[in-house]
């Protein structure tokens with residue numbers, strides 16, 4: 001292993017342009033290394049409260065926010081187990097690998113699960129949502145905000161209200177956009193909005209967060225076999241004391257509280273969302289300039305991850321490896337899109353000048369490979 005990839009003193013020196021886990025700033029690493037009291041202590045509760053109140057501001061919601069010791073998939077499973085009764089039907093609106101995963105979670109938990117989707121690269125449009133909802137009755141619908149495999153951002157501002165009108169609860173997986181793209185939970189009526197923190201939050205992996213509506217909590221109280229570790233009702237009981245039911249990774253929660261303070265009070269929400277939009281725009285312009293093409297439908301491109309078509313028939317593993325030698329990591333396509341696409345993550349604390357530098361080097365590599 002080289003010094004860049006694994007430096008005993010300094011850790012990895014790679015600059016990550018990945019769709020998670022992402023680069024974590026030094027100030028967060030320092031925060032996480034501080035000593036803590038126990039998870040039943042007052043100082044812990046204060047920290048926990050700072051984090052959950054920060055999440056409410058980030059998500060424009062008065063709904064309760066919960067912190068899970070898991071990655072995002074844990075909360076995706078929690079949504080299924082807590083919100084779907086045995087005699088109900090759940091609708092999974094899938095536009096890629098993570099939508100398919102949510103459907104698989106429904107199936108493997110024995111729930112009556114229906115998947116409706118569109119061709120990869122396309123989005124769930126309001127028309128498509130209406131058409132699907134007219135076909136049957138669903139108690140809960142599951143949808144991605146940002147689909148990280150295809151680089152599509154679903155028009156959730158239009159689609160969520162349509163689903164709500166059908167009477168279903170709506171769970172939104174905002175894993176690769178929360179803290180990078182604005183989502184107004186209360187305005188849209190989202191019942192559960194979830195994410196893990198190793199993406200736009202720019203924190204190390206290990207935690208996932210979500211907002212949960214009163215309607216979702218009420219529903220959960222009527223659902224049997226919710227399990228123990230991810231039970232919304234137990235989480236709510238402990239959250240009232242600004243705690244979690246089991247031992248959480250306390251240093252990570254210190255990091256989350258500190259990063260939310262930075263996002264809300266130092267960078268500012270609007271500036272953060274604008275920066276991500278700028279990063280997305282810059283990447284798309286670069287793609288056009290070097291005669292590549294974006295994979296997603298132009299109308300629904302993501303501002304946090306760019307999925308780029310391999311229209312020049314490049315050797316993607318070689319390209320990724322050549323860029324690694326220069327100290328940067330980007331990633332191949334996901335699942336069925338391996339070698340047909342590659343992905344550049346531009347989320348978290350990445351600044352425009354960092355992206356410009358990396359893209360210049362990548363353009364030279366692509367020139368060499370063509």
Ligand SMILES: Cc1ncc(COP(=O)(O)O)c(C=O)c1O
Pocket residue numbers: 019020071072073074098144146147148149173174175176196
């Ligand atoms: C949209 C989306 N949903 C869910 C997940 C799963 O997240 P985790 O690995 O935190 O469980 C990912 C991970 O990349 C994702 O991008």
